Amino acid sequence: MNDGVLAPVPCAIEIRGLTKSFGEHHALRGIDLQVSKGECLVIFGPNGAGKTTLVKIMSTLVKPSSGGVWLDGMHIRDKPAQIRRKISLVSHETFLYDDLTVYENLKFYGKMYDVADLEQKIHDVISWVQLESRRYDRIGTLSRGQQQRVSIARGVLHNPSILFLDEPEVGLDPHASTVIRDMLGGLNTGGRTVVMTTHNLERGLELGDRIIILDRGRIVYQAAKHKIDKANFQQVYDQYTGTGM
Amino acid sequence: MNKSFVKVLTVFRKDILAELRTREIVVSVLVFALLVLVIFSFAFDMGAGMGETVAPGILWVALTFGGVIGFNRIFAMEKENSRLEGLMLCPVDRAVIYWGKLAGSFTFMLAVAVIITPVFLVLFNLPLLLPRLALVIVLTVIGFAAVGTLFSALAINTRARDIMLPILFLPIVVPVIVAAVKATAPVLAGAPWADMLTWLQVIIAFDIIYLVVATLVFEFVIEE
Numbered sequence: 001m002n003d004g005v006l007a008p009v010p011c012a013i014e015i016r017g018l019t020k021s022f023g024e025h026h027a028l029r030g031i032d033l034q035v036s037k038g039e040c041l042v043i044f045g046p047n048g049a050g051k052t053t054l055v056k057i058m059s060t061l062v063k064p065s066s067g068g069v070w071l072d073g074m075h076i077r078d079k080p081a082q083i084r085r086k087i088s089l090v091s092h093e094t095f096l097y098d099d100l101t102v103y104e105n106l107k108f109y110g111k112m113y114d115v116a117d118l119e120q121k122i123h124d125v126i127s128w129v130q131l132e133s134r135r136y137d138r139i140g141t142l143s144r145g146q147q148q149r150v151s152i153a154r155g156v157l158h159n160p161s162i163l164f165l166d167e168p169e170v171g172l173d174p175h176a177s178t179v180i181r182d183m184l185g186g187l188n189t190g191g192r193t194v195v196m197t198t199h200n201l202e203r204g205l206e207l208g209d210r211i212i213i214l215d216r217g218r219i220v221y222q223a224a225k226h227k228i229d230k231a232n233f234q235q236v237y238d239q240y241t242g243t244g245m
Numbered sequence: 246m247n248k249s250f251v252k253v254l255t256v257f258r259k260d261i262l263a264e265l266r267t268r269e270i271v272v273s274v275l276v277f278a279l280l281v282l283v284i285f286s287f288a289f290d291m292g293a294g295m296g297e298t299v300a301p302g303i304l305w306v307a308l309t310f311g312g313v314i315g316f317n318r319i320f321a322m323e324k325e326n327s328r329l330e331g332l333m334l335c336p337v338d339r340a341v342i343y344w345g346k347l348a349g350s351f352t353f354m355l356a357v358a359v360i361i362t363p364v365f366l367v368l369f370n371l372p373l374l375l376p377r378l379a380l381v382i383v384l385t386v387i388g389f390a391a392v393g394t395l396f397s398a399l400a401i402n403t404r405a406r407d408i409m410l411p412i413l414f415l416p417i418v419v420p421v422i423v424a425a426v427k428a429t430a431p432v433l434a435g436a437p438w439a440d441m442l443t444w445l446q447v448i449i450a451f452d453i454i455y456l457v458v459a460t461l462v463f464e465f466v467i468e469e
Contacts, residue, residue: 087334104262
């Protein structure tokens with residue numbers, strides 16, 4: 001199953017029998033999942049459910065204990081550099097350098113990804129996140145919400161076909177959270193596949209095409225958005241996880 | 246230009262730019278190294294050739310222990326905001342990250358050496374123009390940076406990071422410190438090249454071995 005040989009699959013992400021243990025702690029206990037190209041998958045789950053571990057494995061940051069992950073038909077173990085060119089991760093940590101300006105941060109990451117026509121791309125993403133006036137300001141002088149907008153700009157600078165969002169709204173005030181939500185809604189365009197983890201049920205249901213609930217390292221619930229009764233989803237969540245959010 | 250080399254330069258430029266803005270590494274190492282030199286200059290009587298006898302050791306104690314402070318910051322800056330994850334997500338070989346950080350470490354250490362060496366020579370009543378000393382310093386700093394950068398990356402994921410780095414770094418660099426001290430002594434005494442050649446060869450061998458080993462193992466060090 002995890003021998004690295006797999007016929008090309010029409011989905012953007014395929015996960016088979018994925019497990020991850022940290023010593024005695026089993027963070028993931030056999031995940032099987034497929035995400036279609038252009039789909040927006042939202043992952044809910046309480047703290048410690050394994051959401052971040054799953055995202056980190058999919059984004060090649062952490063190696064699985066067993067099982068396999070294929071992105072665009074390529075095993076993450078076989079061609080990590082090639083895969084990293086196609087993916088991006090936006091987390092609640094911004095990955096930005098406080099002492100460099102918005103422009104310098106984006107230029108740094110753009111060069112690392114060999115982004116063609118970099119100056120124009122930087123201009124476009126800064127305009128998109130509405131930070132033209134802060135272009136030459138250091139990241140450390142920006143508010144948390146503005147930093148997160150730059151982080152999203154960094155995430156889409158190289159036009160990834162698969163975008164992972166790991167609780168991107170954590171630590172934001174309500175206004176900043178609303179601004180970020182509007183931006184996140186625009187990320188799942190042009191055939192881009194988006195996988196997002198969040199604790200915010202309302203936002204997740206709004207953005208996702210499909211919802212899964214992860215609990216104690218297992219997928220305990222999954223459904224397409226149109227099949228979900230949004231009004232009662234909190235009860236469904238509580239029922240499957242045994243906890244409220 | 247080779248793409249990997251361009252990316253090494255990109256990482257290097259980023260570190261230099263951040264350091265020029267904060268001066269965190271160079272200033273802290275510089276202050277520490279200068280303090281060591283001043284304290285030792287008062288502790289020893291520099292008359293009757295003492296300068297040439299004890300001075301090499303003092304210079305390398307200042308640079309070595311100062312270096313530990315600097316290397317601690319090399320990857321610590323990548324830990325904040327999980328920047329290391331941002332770097333690791335980039336589609337580059339892990340060795341590119343190592344060489345970019347190594348170039349930064351080398352430059353910061355060399356900058357400190359360039360400032361403290363004239364101070365050292367004045368404090369210990371030694372001639373100011375010693376090109377051979379510059380050669381010893383450059384070659385030794387390469388070795389320091391090769392090992393320091395690697396162990397900085399290793400220590401970053403440990404809880405006792407500040408303690409872990411000197412524990413790992415100092416035993417490994419003992420051969421190059423001894424060689425640097427032995428190569429510096431003939432320079433300060435005005436002895437011929439032949440007296441320092443063997444020690445220079447030891448330093449060069451150390452540099453090559455640790456540059457190769459660190460490049461090969463960095464991937465395993467940086468990953469979980």
